[in-house]
Amino acid sequence: MVNAALFCLYSYFAHSNFLLPQLFLYFFEKLQVVFFLEPVTGMRQAVGMLDFSPIDYKAELNEEQFAAVTAPPGPALVLAGAGSGKTRTLTYRVAYLMLEKRVSPQNILLLTFTNKAAREMIQRVMELTGAQYPPSYGGTFHSIGGRLLRRFGRSVGIEPNYNILDQGDAEALMSSIIKELDPGYLKNKDNPKPNVVSSIISYSINTDTALREVVRQRYPWGDAALTGRFEKFAKVYRERKLQLQVADYDDLLYYWLKMLKEDEETRNYLREKFQYILVDEYQDTNIMQSEIIDLIGHHHNIMAVGDDAQCIYTWRGAVFENIRAFPDRHPGTRIYKIVRNYRSSPQILSLANKVLEAQPATAGYFKELVAAKEDNLTPYVVPLLDSVQQGQFLAQRIQGLYDEGYALKDIAVLYRAHYQAVDAQLELTRAGVPFVITSGVRFFEQAHIRDFIAQLRVINNPSDKPAFERLLGLLPRVGPATVEKILKAADLEREKARRANISAEDTLFETAPTEAGDIFSALLKPTVVAKVPADAKADFKQLAQTLCELNELFEDGRSRTSAARLVQRGIDGWYGDYILTAYSNGEERREDLEGLINFAEKFDTLSEFLSQVVLLNSETSNRSVDPDEDTVRMTTVHQAKGLEYPVVFVLGCAEDLFPLKRAVESGSVDEERRLFYVAVTRAMDQLYLCFPMMNKTRGGAIRTEPSRFLTELPPDCYEKVGFRPTRY
């Protein structure tokens, strides 16, 4: 009961905090810089750079960094510890290649894991070089893969107008396939749910492990029949996606790799094009990603940057063996170690080093980071009664820090999982400390955005049935079954129209080759409308009308503003009215859609726009946080990777919370420890490790032990402090 209430509150905060239009605009503007700028000619680039003052590499980099930045061609492995200036090294390297080696940005492939990292790096490269255009192939593995497939994917069955499914879409598709193939499957509650099936199949692809094997690991009790069913689901899922011309996240890598393996022409073209390959966070690459890099990087001109101590994505297939085996796969690899740390105080660093020391000695490249900063405070360990008191401590200490002169935006609160921060959020709110949660519901993931986007998805790719389902399902009394009927009827009409057109051409051959019977105009045919339930008929007609208009507009022109114009037209159409009646805060949501117009303006084609909407879908709202806004930042450790803050609080340093119970049970304590390492190395001056002694569970509170990550530490590397709440 109480829990439910907390969740409501939590959700409320998660939603109310950042959906202010101003922040939105900020967000959209930020994005504009980076994505999809047209490649430019080398000439323009060169001219752009001439009037820019040269970089003094020696002065701006330390020795270790300098060596890596100015490395000769050939394979290079840069082992850059936390806070050692990894991004700096990488960006200077790109600048060095462009300015000193006169490499055209078109010949550089810069791969990262997150959109945020890509954005920051490209931004900095542009600042450094004074270039107006960034490397046109800089971005996440997934977004680059998606773009290359759009252009070259035909050989592996991907048409240029394919749509990308986000995780939710993918799971929905899986679910409908399971229902269709094996209606009895879902009846048995012991069977893994569709989303679990989806994740198992995904894991099998990302690790290149037979499905059989993954099922055996995760479901030791599962029998051969279960495995057989999974294999069937996976097979049909793969076929269906090709039929519908949709691709999930994994496909962006899977088909990219397939294309490189099978399509010699494209492979050679890309090898020729990408003379210089740079990879960030190499320790988090999975097997497909490393293969992709090796295939394109036939010339071995690859710079891989990473830190095996920070590998925290094995759960989605990352293998840090990749980083260890890099020199084997690329003979003549030069290894550059960067261990001088400019971020953290010596005290924090020594604690971080101890965290790694507790790691079983299973090799790895480095270890000790060397402090460059002055002495500062010893990290604190703060035992607290429970998570409520933890929140009170947080609020009180933050107010103290504020009085001491720290800006709130210099303070970060990190936790293992989002739900662990609920009480802290309540207490901060109660104390009037402003904060932003950099997680929770994502902008593009909100129902109304996805519904609206579904219209554009079907326009871009009429075979995208899941999008049709989503869209038509909005109408009253229309569910999957009715959608099926409607689409069938529409298909018939389209077929009829097509035949009529062909025969017309046969007889009168001057007949204009009108786009014979598209699915959208077919929707308006009486036989189709007849399938729509009475309550929904009016809405349906308007929706179909809007789709026809959108389609016409789309077919008409692929002018520069087409994506934005389509969005505008969509808002003017049926959905714009629908949204006002469908939601109590319809006005607000409509404004969100208006925001989409600005965003869409940055894209040439609808396909590109849709891709980015999906790929940024995973981009959480924290990227929309105005960096100047003075609020405390609350985020998961995963999301904090790559960031730094003067003051860091780590919540829930207790067994079962961090390391998370589930992780311990599945035997991934080492990864949890690396994650803890990532958490503590975010801190620059002050680090607070909070340990709640009670853990609320369903039914009651149980006593918790301090996290093994605390007890593993020698007591002299932290100071224990007590906390007495001033009020209840």
Next chain:
DNA sequence: CGTTGACTTCTTTTT
């Protein structure tokens, strides 16, 4: 039969 609404349960991490 399919859809709806009221009900419960759930939240690891992300492209």
Next chain:
DNA sequence: GAAGTCAACG
């Protein structure tokens, strides 16, 4: 908030 479950409605 969202997704899944179940009974009752059209």
